[in-house]
Amino acid sequence: MHREFTLDNEAQTAAIAQLLAAALSNQDVNAQNVCIYLNGDLGAGKTTFSRYLLQSLGHVGSVKSPTYTLVEPYVIDGRDVFHFDLYRLGDPQELEFMGIRDYFEHNSLCLIEWPNKGEGCLPPADIQIDLTLSPDHQDMRVMEWTANSDVGQHIIKMVP
Numbered sequence: 001m002h003r004e005f006t007l008d009n010e011a012q013t014a015a016i017a018q019l020l021a022a023a024l025s026n027q028d029v030n031a032q033n034v035c036i037y038l039n040g041d042l043g044a045g046k047t048t049f050s051r052y053l054l055q056s057l058g059h060v061g062s063v064k065s066p067t068y069t070l071v072e073p074y075v076i077d078g079r080d081v082f083h084f085d086l087y088r089l090g091d092p093q094e095l096e097f098m099g100i101r102d103y104f105e106h107n108s109l110c111l112i113e114w115p116n117k118g119e120g121c122l123p124p125a126d127i128q129i130d131l132t133l134s135p136d137h138q139d140m141r142v143m144e145w146t147a148n149s150d151v152g153q154h155i156i157k158m159v160p
């Protein structure tokens, strides 16, 4: 299943993040492991979207970009949420040394920027998000969602 949204400005990115957060907070989904890949060029808005998503899920406080730490952990309403940015990862194997498997156990939610850098060492995405900059307007983005699993489909279908 595939969905596409045109986001004219950052406020619309915030609004769509809130809708996805509501679906992710649904009790059927809340108890499951969910992995979301975030693809897009530098500055496409992956971190901005993640920040709004984490805040909409209930995180209070700042959201740092995990550019240097590779991963920022959160506990939101008792659920482990991990925000990755693998841009600076030299080799996917490094994820094994980080103990990447532990992050994908339990009922965690993982948001992964630059998942292609970890290819071969990541679980498959339940939802893949592709963000594209618009050549027309500085603040415009196209956001595409592709569900690759049953839980991914279930989540996407819940978004009005």
Ligand SMILES: Nc1ncnc2c1ncn2[C@@H]1O[C@H](COP(=O)(O)OP(=O)(O)OP(=O)(O)O)[C@@H](O)[C@H]1O
Pocket: 007, 008, 009, 010, 011, 013, 040, 041, 042, 043, 044, 045, 046, 047, 048, 049, 085, 087, 113, 138, 139, 140, 141
């Ligand atoms: N519609 C929009 N949605 C998201 N961000 C927007 C939008 N319009 C403008 N922006 C701005 O674009 C920038 C996106 O930067 P951000 O760090 O989120 O990108 P990124 O995809 O995470 O890049 P990187 O690959 O470097 O991590 C921010 O400065 C944000 O304010």
Ligand SMILES: [Mg+2]
Pocket: 046, 047, 048, 065, 085, 113
């Ligand atoms: Mg980023």
